[in-house]
Amino acid sequence: MIHYTVCRLCSACCPIEAIVEKGKLISAERLSFLLPNKRLVCPKLKAAPDIVYSKDRILKPLIRKGRHSEFRESSWEEALSFVAEHLQKIKDFYGAPSVAWLRGMAADWGAPWDYANRLMSAFGSPNVIGNGSVCHVAREMAHVYTYGVLTAPMAKDAKCIVIWGKNDKNTAPGMAEAILFAKERGAKLIVVDPVRTFFTKRADIWLQIRPGHDGLLAMAFLHEIIKNGLYDRSFVEKYTLGFDKLCQVALNDRYDPDRVAETLWLNPELIKEAARLYASTKPACIIDGNGLDMQLEVFQATRAVALLRSITGNLDVPGGDFITQPVPLKNIQLKELLSPDIQPITSSYPLFNSFHPTWGLHAQSSLIDAILEEDPYAIRGLIVQSGNPAVTMTEAHRVSMALERLEFLVVIDLFKNRTAHFADVILPATTCFEKTQLNRVSMRNSLVVLQNQVIPWVGDSRPDWKITFDMAHYLGLGRYFPWKTVEEAIDEQLEPSGLSVEKLREHPQGLYASPLTYEKYRTNGFSTPSGKVEIFSERLELAGHDPVPYMRGFPEDPVSFSDLRDQYPLLGISGERRNCYTHTQFFQIEALRKLEPEPFVEIHPEEATSIGINTGDRVVIRTPRGEVRMRARVSDIVPRKVVRIPWGWGELDPRWSLNNLTDDRKRNSITGTPSSRSFYCRIERERI
Numbered sequence: 079m080i081h082y083t084v085c086r087l088c089s090a091c092c093p094i095e096a097i098v099e100k101g102k103l104i105s106a107e108r109l110s111f112l113l114p115n116k117r118l119v120c121p122k123l124k125a126a127p128d129i130v131y132s133k134d135r136i137l138k139p140l141i142r143k144g145r146h147s148e149f150r151e152s153s154w155e156e157a158l159s160f161v162a163e164h165l166q167k168i169k170d171f172y173g174a175p176s177v178a179w180l181r182g183m184a185a186d187w188g189a190p191w192d193y194a195n196r197l198m199s200a201f202g203s204p205n206v207i208g209n210g211s212v213c214h215v216a217r218e219m220a221h222v223y224t225y226g227v228l229t230a231p232m233a234k235d236a237k238c239i240v241i242w243g244k245n246d247k248n249t250a251p252g253m254a255e256a257i258l259f260a261k262e263r264g265a266k267l268i269v270v271d272p273v274r275t276f277f278t279k280r281a282d283i284w285l286q287i288r289p290g291h292d293g294l295l296a297m298a299f300l301h302e303i304i305k306n307g308l309y310d311r312s313f314v315e316k317y318t319l320g321f322d323k324l325c326q327v328a329l330n331d332r333y334d335p336d337r338v339a340e341t342l343w344l345n346p347e348l349i350k351e352a353a354r355l356y357a358s359t360k361p362a363c364i365i366d367g368n369g370l371d372m373q374l375e376v377f378q379a380t381r382a383v384a385l386l387r388s389i390t391g392n393l394d395v396p397g398g399d400f401i402t403q404p405v406p407l408k409n410i411q412l413k414e415l416l417s418p419d420i421q422p423i424t425s426s427y428p429l430f431n432s433f434h435p436t437w438g439l440h441a442q443s444s445l446i447d448a449i450l451e452e453d454p455y456a457i458r459g460l461i462v463q464s465g466n467p468a469v470t471m472t473e474a475h476r477v478s479m480a481l482e483r484l485e486f487l488v489v490i491d492l493f494k495n496r497t498a499h500f501a502d503v504i505l506p507a508t509t510c511f512e513k514t515q516l517n518r519v520s521m522r523n524s525l526v527v528l529q530n531q532v533i534p535w536v537g538d539s540r541p542d543w544k545i546t547f548d549m550a551h552y553l554g555l556g557r558y559f560p561w562k563t564v565e566e567a568i569d570e571q572l573e574p575s576g577l578s579v580e581k582l583r584e585h586p587q588g589l590y591a592s593p594l595t596y597e598k599y600r601t602n603g604f605s606t607p608s609g610k611v612e613i614f615s616e617r618l619e620l621a622g623h624d625p626v627p628y629m630r631g632f633p634e635d636p637v638s639f640s641d642l643r644d645q646y647p648l649l650g651i652s653g654e655r656r657n658c659y660t661h662t663q664f665f666q667i668e669a670l671r672k673l674e675p676e677p678f679v680e681i682h683p684e685e686a687t688s689i690g691i692n693t694g695d696r697v698v699i700r701t702p703r704g705e706v707r708m709r710a711r712v713s714d715i716v717p718r719k720v721v722r723i724p725w726g727w728g729e730l731d732p733r734w735s736l737n738n739l740t741d742d743r744k745r746n747s748i749t750g751t752p753s754s755r756s757f758y759c760r761i762e763r764e765r766i
C-alpha cells in the first residue's frame with residue numbers, strides 16, 4: 079500500500095511515497111516534478127527500511143545509576159518517573175532555569191520544537207537551545223533583518239541562478255533538480271564555492287573563493303552593480319530604506335573588485351563578469367547555504383547577499399527570491415508563563431534571541447559556557463533531543479567536559495550515539511516514518527505537507543511528541559498538554575490557518591494556507607519595522623552593530639587561528655555533506671557505509687608534494703585545540719593552501735572528529751556563531 083508522507087532523514091524534508099506491507103516499511107521514493115528517469119536518487123531514503131529496522135536502534139528505555147555503571151533496560155513508567163524525579167530535584171535545589179533542553183536538528187524545528195519550548199516554559203526554564211548558530215538560523219536572521227522573512231529561491235523558473243555556498247546535489251535533491259531543470263532551459267549558473275562540486279562543473283562562472291570571505295565578495299558585487307547602474311532604480315526608490323548609505327559604503331575603493339580580488343583568491347574580471355551577469359539577467363535567484371553559515375562573518379555576509387537580491391529587483395518575482403508566506407499558526411510555546419526577570423543563558427545575544435516569534439534561543443555555545451563556567455549561571459541538568467553534541471558542537475573537548483560535568487543528562491534518540499554515553503537515561507525515539515508531525519518547512523511556507531505516521535512504532539520506542547507530552551505528565555505539568563493525540567495538538571496549532579490534520583490527510587501532497595502571490599510588497603510592504611527593505615537597519619545601529627554591512631571595512635582574515643598562521647599555515651574547511659549520511663547519522667547502516675566506507679582528508683597536489691604526502695598516507699591534522707587522524711587523498715578539487723576534512727565521522731571514531739579542531743572562543747557578536755567551517759591548521763604524516 080502506498081502512503082504519502084515527508085521524509086525527515088535529513089532537513090530537506092522531501093515529500094515521498096512509502097510502500098508499506100503488513101505494517102512494515104518496504105521502500106520509499108521521493109516525489110518530484112521530473113520524470114522518473116531524470117530524478118536524483120537519495121541513497122538514505124533507499125536505505126530507509128535498513129534504518130528503521132536497524133539492529134542498533136534502541137528499543138527500550140535505558141537507565142543507569144551512577145555515571146560509570148552499565149545501562150539497564152527499564153519500562154517507560156520507571157524511566158519517566160526517574161527523569162521527573164531528578165529534574166524536579168534540580169529545580170528545587172538550584173531553580174528551574176538550571177535545567178536546559180538542547181535540540182539537534184533531526185526531530186525538526188516545527189511542532190516538536192514548540193512542544194519542547196512549551197514543556198520548559200511550564201517547568202520554568204527559558205533555556206531551550208537549538209543549534210541555529212551553526213546552521214541556517216543565523217543566516218535567516220540576516221534575511222529577516224533585511225526584508226522580513228527567509229526568502230525561497232525560485233530556481234526552476236530563474237534565468238540566472240547563483241549558488242552561494244550550497245551543494246544541493248547532496249543536501250537537497252528537490253532544489254538540485256530545479257536547478258538542473260532551469261539550466262537545461264538555458265539559465266545561467268554562477269557558483270561561489272572554494273571546492274569543485276557537481277554544480278561548479280556545470281557553472282557558467284565558478285568563483286573559487288577563499289573560505290570565510292563571502293561578505294567581501296558580496297560587497298565587491300554590490301560595488302560593481304551600483305557603479306554600473308545595474309540596480310533596479312524604481313524598486314530601490316519605492317521600497318528600500320538607506321540605499322544612499324549603501325552607495326557610500328559599497329562604492330568605497332576598498333570594495334573595488336580590482337582591489338579585493340587578490341584577498342579573495344579570485345580574478346577581478348571574473349568577479350565583475352559574475353556581478354554583471356547576475357544583475358542583468360532577470361529573473362535571478364540566489365541560493366545561499368551552509369558555506370556561509372558557521373563562519374565568523376555569517377550575519378553581515380549573508381546580509382550583504384540579501385542586499386544583492388534587494389537592489390536587483392529580484393525579490394518576490396517569479397523565478398527570483400520569493401518572499402515566503404508563513405502559515406498563520408497559534409504560538410503554543412507558552413513563553414508568557416516565564417517570569418521576565420529570568421534571563422536565558424544566551425543573554426549575550428539579545429537580537430538573535432528575539433528576531434523571530436518562535437525561533438527562540440540558538441546561540442548554542444552559550445550552553446557550554448553555562449555548564450563549564452557558570453556564565454551567566456550554571457546549567458546542572460540537560461535533556462538532549464535528536465542531537466549529538468559530543469560530535470557536532472564546536473570544540474569537542476570542551477563539549478565532552480561539559481557533558482561529563484552535568485549532574486543529570488537525558489538523551490532522546492534512536493541510537494546510542496556518542497552523546498548518549500554520557501547519559502543517565504536514554505529514551506528511545508521513533509524514526510520519522512513512525513510519527514506524525516508538522517515540520518517547519520511547511521509552517522514557514524505554504525505548501526503545507528503533513529509528515530504522516532506510516533508504520534507502527536518499532537519495539538518500545540515512542541515518537542518525540544509522545545515522549546515530551548508524557549514527560550510533562552510525570553512532571554505534574556499535564557494540564558499544559560491536554561491533547562490525547564498528536565493530531566489534536568496539531569489541529570490546535572493549525573487553527574488560525576483554517577487547515578487541519580484531516581484536511582491535510584485528504585490532500586496528502588499538500589494544501590496551501592493561502593494562494594501564493596508575488597510582489598506582495600506593493601500592497602503589504604515588507605515585514606520589517608519600516609515596512610521597507612532595510613538596507614540601512616536602525617535596529618542594528620541602536621544595538622551598536624554596522625547598520626549597513628561592512629561600513630567599517632571587512633575584517634582581516636576572519637577565520638579561527640588567523641593570528642597563528644605561521645604555525646598553522648593551511649586553511650582547514652569542513653565538508654562535504656555526503657548524500658549517504660546526515661551529519662553523524664547512518665554510519666552503522668551497511669548499505670550506506672558501502673558507498674563511503676572511510677573518511678579522507680583532501681589536500682591539493684602542490685601542498686601534498688611540498689609536505690611529502692601521497693594518497694592513502696596516514697596524516698595528522700592539528701590546530702591549537704586538538705587533532706584529527708585519517709588518511710589523505712591528494713586532489714585538486716580544493717584550492718592550494720586548503721585542506722578539506724570530512725564531516726560527521728567522529729561518531730565512529732573520536733580520532734575522526736572534525737570538531738576536535740574547531741574553536742569556540744571567537745564568535746560572531748550578534749549570533750554567537752563560531753568558525754566551525756574554517757580554521758587554520760597544519761598537516762603532517764603520522765609517525766607510527
Ligand SMILES: Nc1nc2c(c(=O)[nH]1)N[C@H]1C(S)=C(S)[C@@H](COP(=O)(O)OP(=O)(O)OC[C@H]3O[C@@H](n4cnc5c(=O)[nH]c(N)nc54)[C@H](O)[C@@H]3O)O[C@H]1N2
Binds near residue numbers: 246
Ligand atoms: N545528505 C545530507 N543532507 C543534508 C545534511 C547532511 O548532513 N547530509 N544536513 C542538512 C543540514 S542540517 C544542512 S544545514 C544542510 C546544509 O546544506 P549545504 O548548505 O548544501 O551544506 P554543505 O554541503 O555543508 O556546504 C555547501 C557548500 O559550501 C561550500 N563552502 C565551504 N566553505 C565555504 C566558504 O567559505 N564559502 C562558500 N561560498 N562556500 C563554502 C562547500 O564546499 C559546499 O560545497 O544540508 C541538509 N541536508
Ligand SMILES: Nc1nc2c(c(=O)[nH]1)N[C@H]1C(S)=C(S)[C@@H](COP(=O)(O)OP(=O)(O)OC[C@H]3O[C@@H](n4cnc5c(=O)[nH]c(N)nc54)[C@H](O)[C@@H]3O)O[C@H]1N2
Binds near residue numbers: 490510
Ligand atoms: N565543524 C562542523 N560542525 C558542525 C557542522 C559542520 O558542517 N561542521 N554542521 C552543523 C550543522 S548545520 C548542524 S544542523 C549540526 C547537526 O548537529 P546534530 O543535530 O547534533 O546532528 P546529527 O548527527 O544529525 O544528530 C542527530 C541525532 O538525532 C537522532 N535522531 C534522528 N532522528 C530522530 C528523531 O526523529 N528523534 C530523535 N529524538 N532523535 C533522532 C540521530 O540518531 C542522531 O543521534 O551540526 C553542526 N556542527
Ligand code: SF4
Binds near residue numbers: 085122123
Ligand atoms: S534528501 Fe533524502 S534523506 Fe533528506 S529528506 Fe530528502 S529523501 Fe529524505
Ligand SMILES: [Mo]
Binds near residue numbers: 183212213214
Ligand atoms: Mo544544519
